[in-house]
């Protein structure tokens with residue numbers, strides 16, 4: 343059932359048959375294409391043509407839950423980003439599980455960014471819509487107002503009883519609350535448009551870089567490269583491992599680096615005989631990401647750990663149903679609830695439950711006793727969580743704080 347402007351807006355956008363090609367100066371209509379290749383990647387993690395993914399579903403009047411559902415390999419990662427001609431530029435990626443030069447890697451980086459751009463566009467478009475209807479809907483919920491009220495009461499140093507009494511008599515307090523709500527709405531609108539602008543800049547830079555590579559015919563060989571040096575402006579790391587990690591992932595994470603908001607694009611591409619991992623980011627923060635990247639590449643279990651953390655922080659991924667079927671129902675229930683409470687986790691910290699049990703068990707042998715125990719606990723221990731209403735409250739409080747706050751400050755500085 344669709345009953346909000348927000349849902350109507352998304353449905354209209356994603357069902358729209360005509361989207362313009364993302365390639366600069368191309369005015370042709372985009373066809374449906376895959377951000378991760380169907381034949382050599384999605385097919386390798388499908389059972390009867392299907393994968394599992396998290397789909398958001400309305401539950402009750404003002405909340406949503408994420409539920410596990412099936413998705414066919416024709417639909418997974420599909421987006422209307424490029425016209426027939428420009429989609430042809432990705433042909434190599436659909437036929438080869440190995441990359442041989444920088445250009446081929448950058449083509450996948452470019453495709454991943456365009457996918458994220460496509461997903462965020464309907465929200466950013468609201469910046470040009472003065473009514474901000476859907477953002478009002480997102481913000482003006484009884485639960486948010488209640489949280490806001492608690493915040494304003496705390497600032498006033500009054501007890502809730504005294505405050506409520508004052509509220510009845512003092513119009514300026516009501517105005518103050520109203521002002522805070524308007525501020526929140528503006529912040530949200532600003533955040534969506536800021537994210538879109540950042541993604542768009544990255545897309546443009548990658549496009550220019552690819553054009554330069556094309557002109558100079560630089561086919562910098564990849565042999566011996568694990569993390570590429572970056573001569574271009576966009577930072578990226580690339581790694582191919584021989585182990586098959588059965589998930590196709592196109593995530594992006596908003597990261598707070600010492601009070602600065604920035605994005606990390608995390609792409610994982612599975613193949614029958616291996617897995618590719620891509621990180622794409624603002625090169626200004628290269629040293630920070632390099633540190634995390636090197637920690638991840640220390641061993642295969644750390645790679646699994648980082649991918650699981652990313653999966654629990656952003657749900658733009660599709661997984662082999664066999665992995666999900668192996669997880670006991672009690673743990674799967676917790677995972678399904680946890681994915682909603684993203685404020686509780688960080689993409690660089692390990693998630694305390696296992697998703698890839700089989701891979702994890704196979705890798706345990708090479709670990710020291712302490713690490714072995716830690717990894718085993720992700721499979722065997724019974725996780726405890728706070729009651730939902732407590733987690734809900736904390737989630738709402740975190741929405742009122744970061745990371746939109748950081749973005750807001752950043753926009754003011756520039």
Ligand SMILES: [Zn+2]
Nearest residue numbers: 363368425428
């Ligand atoms: Zn085109």
